[in-house]
Amino acid sequence: MSGIAAGLTGFAVLLVLMAIRIPIGVAMLAVGLGGYGLYTGTGPLLAFLKTSTYYQFSTYSLSVIPLFVLMGEFATKAGMSRALYRTAAAFLGHRKGGLAMASIGGCAAFGAICGSSLATAATMGQVALPEMRRYNYSGALATGSLAAGGTLGILIPPSVILVLYALMAEQSIAKMFVAAMVPGVLAAVGYMIAVAIFVSRNPEDGPAGPRATWPERLVALRETWSLILIFALVIVGMYRGWFTPTEAAAVGAFGTGVLAVTHGGLRLSGLMACLRGTATTSAMIFLILLGAETFNAFLAQTQTPMLLAGAIQQSRLTPMLVLLAMLLLYLVLGCVMDSMSMLLLTIPIFYPIIAGLDFGMPREDTLIWFGILAVVVVEVGLITPPVGMNVFVINGMAKDVPMLESFRGVLPFLISDIIRIGVLIVFPIVTLGLVRLFG
Amino acid sequence: QEVTLRVHHFLSADAPIQTGVLEPWEKTVEEQSGGRIDVQIYPSMQLGGRPPQLYDQARDGVVDISWTLLGYTPGRFPVSEVFELPFMSGSATETTMALQEYQAKYLGDELKDVHPLLIHAPAAYKFHTKDKAVAAMGDLSGMKIRAPSRTMTDGLNALGATAVGMPVPEVPQALTTGVIDGAVIPWEVFGSLRIESVTQDHTEFGAENGGLSTSVMALVMNQAKYDALPDDLRQIIDANSGAALAALAGEAFDAAEDAERQKALDAGHRITVIPEEALAEWQAASQPVIDAWVKAVTEAGHDGQAMLDDARAMLATAQGQ
Amino acid sequence: MAEDLTEHPHPVPLPGWLAALCRFFAAIGGLVLLAMMLMTVISVTRRTVLGAPIPGDFELVEIGSAIAIFCFLPWCQSTGGNVLVDFFTQKTGPRMNHLLEALGDLLYLLIAGLLMWRLIHGGMEMRQYGEQSMVLRIPVWWSFTIVIPAMALLTATCAATMIGHLKKAKAA
Numbered sequence: 014m015s016g017i018a019a020g021l022t023g024f025a026v027l028l029v030l031m032a033i034r035i036p037i038g039v040a041m042l043a044v045g046l047g048g049y050g051l052y053t054g055t056g057p058l059l060a061f062l063k064t065s066t067y068y069q070f071s072t073y074s075l076s077v078i079p080l081f082v083l084m085g086e087f088a089t090k091a092g093m094s095r096a097l098y099r100t101a102a103a104f105l106g107h108r109k110g111g112l113a114m115a116s117i118g119g120c121a122a123f124g125a126i127c128g129s130s131l132a133t134a135a136t137m138g139q140v141a142l143p144e145m146r147r148y149n150y151s152g153a154l155a156t157g158s159l160a161a162g163g164t165l166g167i168l169i170p171p172s173v174i175l176v177l178y179a180l181m182a183e184q185s186i187a188k189m190f191v192a193a194m195v196p197g198v199l200a201a202v203g204y205m206i207a208v209a210i211f212v213s214r215n216p217e218d219g220p221a222g223p224r225a226t227w228p229e230r231l232v233a234l235r236e237t238w239s240l241i242l243i244f245a246l247v248i249v250g251m252y253r254g255w256f257t258p259t260e261a262a263a264v265g266a267f268g269t270g271v272l273a274v275t276h277g278g279l280r281l282s283g284l285m286a287c288l289r290g291t292a293t294t295s296a297m298i299f300l301i302l303l304g305a306e307t308f309n310a311f312l313a314q315t316q317t318p319m320l321l322a323g324a325i326q327q328s329r330l331t332p333m334l335v336l337l338a339m340l341l342l343y344l345v346l347g348c349v350m351d352s353m354s355m356l357l358l359t360i361p362i363f364y365p366i367i368a369g370l371d372f373g374m375p376r377e378d379t380l381i382w383f384g385i386l387a388v389v390v391v392e393v394g395l396i397t398p399p400v401g402m403n404v405f406v407i408n409g410m411a412k413d414v415p416m417l418e419s420f421r422g423v424l425p426f427l428i429s430d431i432i433r434i435g436v437l438i439v440f441p442i443v444t445l446g447l448v449r450l451f452g
Numbered sequence: 453q454e455v456t457l458r459v460h461h462f463l464s465a466d467a468p469i470q471t472g473v474l475e476p477w478e479k480t481v482e483e484q485s486g487g488r489i490d491v492q493i494y495p496s497m498q499l500g501g502r503p504p505q506l507y508d509q510a511r512d513g514v515v516d517i518s519w520t521l522l523g524y525t526p527g528r529f530p531v532s533e534v535f536e537l538p539f540m541s542g543s544a545t546e547t548t549m550a551l552q553e554y555q556a557k558y559l560g561d562e563l564k565d566v567h568p569l570l571i572h573a574p575a576a577y578k579f580h581t582k583d584k585a586v587a588a589m590g591d592l593s594g595m596k597i598r599a600p601s602r603t604m605t606d607g608l609n610a611l612g613a614t615a616v617g618m619p620v621p622e623v624p625q626a627l628t629t630g631v632i633d634g635a636v637i638p639w640e641v642f643g644s645l646r647i648e649s650v651t652q653d654h655t656e657f658g659a660e661n662g663g664l665s666t667s668v669m670a671l672v673m674n675q676a677k678y679d680a681l682p683d684d685l686r687q688i689i690d691a692n693s694g695a696a697l698a699a700l701a702g703e704a705f706d707a708a709e710d711a712e713r714q715k716a717l718d719a720g721h722r723i724t725v726i727p728e729e730a731l732a733e734w735q736a737a738s739q740p741v742i743d744a745w746v747k748a749v750t751e752a753g754h755d756g757q758a759m760l761d762d763a764r765a766m767l768a769t770a771q772g773q
Numbered sequence: 774m775a776e777d778l779t780e781h782p783h784p785v786p787l788p789g790w791l792a793a794l795c796r797f798f799a800a801i802g803g804l805v806l807l808a809m810m811l812m813t814v815i816s817v818t819r820r821t822v823l824g825a826p827i828p829g830d831f832e833l834v835e836i837g838s839a840i841a842i843f844c845f846l847p848w849c850q851s852t853g854g855n856v857l858v859d860f861f862t863q864k865t866g867p868r869m870n871h872l873l874e875a876l877g878d879l880l881y882l883l884i885a886g887l888l889m890w891r892l893i894h895g896g897m898e899m900r901q902y903g904e905q906s907m908v909l910r911i912p913v914w915w916s917f918t919i920v921i922p923a924m925a926l927l928t929a930t931c932a933a934t935m936i937g938h939l940k941k942a943k944a945a
C-alpha cells in the first residue's frame with residue numbers, strides 16, 4: 014500500500030472506530046499502533062513502545078495540565094468557583110448570556126497563563142460549568158462557550174504553541190507574542206458578540222438574572238478577592254517572569270488549596286475527593302494526548318502530511334489559494350491531531366513554501382502573519398464537528414449533555430471564528446500592526 | 453530505490469545539522485548510489501518519541517539512522533563525556549577531529565550496539581546572559597544558568613552559579629520569564645531557538661584557551677540495516693562517514709557559529725572575552741568536576757586519567773593544525 | 774429499560790477489591806501530584822528569596838508527572854471517565870451499546886497489556902544502562918516500579934469493565 018493510501022485508510026478506520034463508541038484516546042491508539050505496525054513493521058513498533066509511553070507522560074511542558082486541573086478542583090471545593098460566578102453574575106448576570114460571556118473572559122485570562130487549550134477548557138470547565146448549569150443555562154451554551162473559550166488560550170501570550178512556531182519558522186518569539194495580541198482580543202470580543210446574538214435568538218438558553226446593585230457587587234467582590242488575588246498572582250507572575258507555566262500552576266493550586274482549607278472547610282476526605290477528580294480529568298486528557306502522539310507518528314511514517322503538502326506546492330495556484338488550501342488542510346487535520354503535533358509535523362514543510370510566495374509584504378511579516386493564521390485555524394479545529402477535542406473534553410465534564418448539543422452550542426462561535434479568519438486574511442495589518450509599531 | 457534510509461532527529465529542518473550535514477550527505481549518498489539509496493530526513497521528532505529515545509530508536513531499528521546528543525541519556529555514555537568536561541573543547545572542527553581519534557581508541561565499546569556514522573561536536577559553548585555580563589568568575593555567583601549536560605551541571609555549580617537542568621525547548625521562555633538568568637549554549641543554536649532577542653551579553657573563552665564546554669553528538673545507524681546493505685552500497689556509506697563526514701560537520705557547525713555570532717555583533721550585543729591570565733582561576737575551580745569524572749570512569753573499570761590525558765593531547769593536536 | 778445516553782461509557786459494577794485498588798492508585802498519584810506541587814512552590818519561593826531553586830526541580834516535576842498520570846489511568850477507566858463519541862449511536866439501544874463499549878474495553882485491554890509488556894522491557898534496559906536524571910542522578914528505572922504495577926492494574930480494570938459490559942448486554 015502506498016503511503017498516502019495507508020494514511021487515508023488510517024483516517025477512515027479512526028473515524029469508524031470513534032463513531033462506534035470506542036473512547037477517542039483508545040481509537041487513536043488502536044489505529045496509530047495498528048497502522049505503525051502494519052506500515053513500518055512490528056519490530057520497530059515494539060521497540061518504539063519500550064519507553065515512548067513513559068516519556069510522553071514525563072514531559073515538563075505537559076505537567077501543567079494535572080496541576081491546573083487540581084487548581085480547579087480546589088477552587089471548586091473551596092466554594093470559590095460559586096463565589097466567583099456570583100461575582101460574575103453580579104456584574105454580567107443581568108445580561109442575557111452574561112455568564113457565558115464571563116466564561117469566555119475567564120478562559121481568555123486563564124489561557125493567557127496556561128497556553129494549552131485542553132487544559133484551559135478543562136480547568137475553566139471545572140469551575141464554570143456547574144455554575145452555568147445552576148443558573149439554568151442550556152447545555153449547548155454552557156459547553157459551547159467553554160469549549161470555544163478554551164481555544165483563546167493559545168493565542169494570548171505566553172503561548173507554548175507560538176513559541177514552537179517561532180522556533181520552527183525562525184521568527185522572534187517576542188514578535189510572535191506581540192502579533193497575537195490584537196487577534197486574541199478580537200477573538201474574545203467576537204465570542205462575546207456571538208453569545209449576545211445566540212441568546213437574543215434563543216433567550217431561554219442563557220436567561221438573564223436579576224440586576225445586582227453596586228453594594229451587592231462589592232459584597233460579591235469581597236467574597237472572591239482572595240481567589241482573584243491568586244489568579245492575579247498567577248497571571249502577573251508569568252508576565253513578570255516569576256514562574257514558568259508549570260510553576261504558575263503549582264503556585265495557583267497551592268494557593269487555592271490553602272483557600273479550600275481555610276474558607277471551604279476542606280478536610281482529608283475532601284482532599285482525597287479533589288485528588289480523585291483530578292485523576293479522572295487528567296487521565297482522560299493524557300490518554301487523548303498519547304493517542305494523538307501515536308497516530309501522529311504513524312501518519313508521519315506514511316508521509317501522508319508531506320505528500321499532501323507536496324501536492325499543494327506543485328499545483329501552481331496563486332499564493333492566496335495555496336494559503337487557503339493549507340488552512341483548509343489544518344482544519345481537516347485538526348479533527349484528529351492535537352495542535353502541537355500537527356504544527357510540529359507541518360510547519361517545517363509549510364513555512365519554506367509560504368516564505369517563497371509573494372503576498373506583497375516582507376518575508377518576515379509573511380511568516381509571522383502565517384503563523385498566527387495557522388495557530389488560529391488549528392485552534393478552530395478543536396471545536397469543529399465531528400471531532401473537536403475541546404468539545405469532547407468539556408462535554409466529558411457535563412455528563413447530562415449529549416455531544417450533539419455541545420456541537421450545536423459551538424456553532425455561533427464557529428461562525429465568529431470564520432468571520433475573524435476572513436478579517437485576518439484580508440487585513441494582515443490587524444496581525445502586523447503592533448509588530449510594526451513596536452518593531 | 454533499493455534501500456530507504458530514514459534519518460530521525462529532534463531539531464528543526466533548518467538547523468545546521470540538517471542543512472549543513474544531513475542534506476549534503478543525503479545528496480552525495482543518493483548520487484553516488486545512482487538513486488539506489490533513498491534518504492528520508494525526518495526533523496523535529498516527526499516519527500514519534502522524545503529526544504532521549506533517539507539513540508535507541510536507531511539501535512532497535514525503529515528508524516534506520518538517528519542523530520542525537522549522547523548527553524541526553526545521562527549515565528549511559530560516561531566515556532564519551534570527557535569532551536563535556538570544563539575547558540575540554542575548541543571550535544567545532546577541532547573538537548570533532550579530536551573526537552575521531554578518541555572514538556577510534558575508546559568509544560568502540562560504548563557504541564557497540566550501533567554502527568556510528570559520525571561522532572562530532574559543535575563549537576565550544578559560551579555564556580549567554582540576560583541582564584548581567586559574566587566578566588569574571590565572581591559574577592556567576594547567584595546566577596541561575598541552564599546547563600547543557602550532567603557534567604556541566606556540576607561544572608556550573610563548582611564555578612559558583614546555580615545550575616538549572618531544563619529541556620532545551622524551555623530555554624527561550626525560561627530566559628524571557630527570568631526563570632534562568634542565562635544559558636550555556638553555542639551561538640549556532642541561536643537561529644533555531646531565537647535566543648538573540650532575550651540575551652544581550654555573551655562571554656567567550658578565546659578558542660586558544662579551550663572553550664567552556666561542549667556536547668558530544670552522534671549520527672548512528674542501525675547495525676542490522678548496515679550489515680544487510682549490498683557491498684557496493686555499504687562502501688558508499690563507509691566512504692561518507694567517519695573522517696570524511698567529520699570535516700563537513702566541523703565546517704558546517706563552525707560556519708553556523710560564526711554567522712550567528714556576527715548577527716549578534718551587528719545587533720549591538722556585548723561580547724566579553726575572558727583573558728587568558730584569568731583562565732587558571734576558572735580551571736582550578738572546575739577541577740573537582742574533572743577529578744570526579746576520572747574517579748567515576750576509573751571505578752567503572754577504565755583508565756580514566758589516561759583517557760583524559762589522551763583526549764587533551766588529541767584536542768591540542770587538532771588545535772595545532 | 775433504555776439507559777441514558779452519555780458521552781462516557783456506561784458505568785458497570787466492578788469487583789470490590791479492584792475498585793479499591795484503583796482508588797488506592799489514584800490516591801498515590803494524587804499524593805505524588807501534591808508533593809510535586811509543594812516542591813515546585815518551595816523551589817519558586819527559594820528562587821525568588823534566596824536566588825537558588827531546589828536543585829533538579831524540573832526533572833522532579835517530569836518524574837512526578839509521569840508517575841501521577843500512570844497511577845490515574847486505572848481509576849479513570851474504572852469510573853468510566855474516558856471520552857467517546859455518542860453522536861452516531863444514540864438510536865442503537867443499550868444492548869448494542871454495551872457490546873460496543875465492551876469492544877472498546879477489549880481494545881484498551883490489548884493496548885494496555887502491550888504497553889505494559891513493552892514498558893517492562895524498557896524499564897529493564899534503563900536499569901541495565903544506568904540511565905539517570907540530569908541533576909540529581911535519580912535512576913530512571915525507579916519510577917517504573919510504580920509505572921508497571923499501575924499498567925497491570927489498568928489491564929485488569931479493562932478486563933473487568935469489559936466483562937461488566939458483556940453481562941449488561943446479555944441482561945438487556
Ligand code: NA
Pocket residue numbers: 124125126127128129166167168169170171172173
Ligand atoms: Na497563552
Ligand code: NA
Pocket residue numbers: 347348349393394395396397398399400401402
Ligand atoms: Na475538529
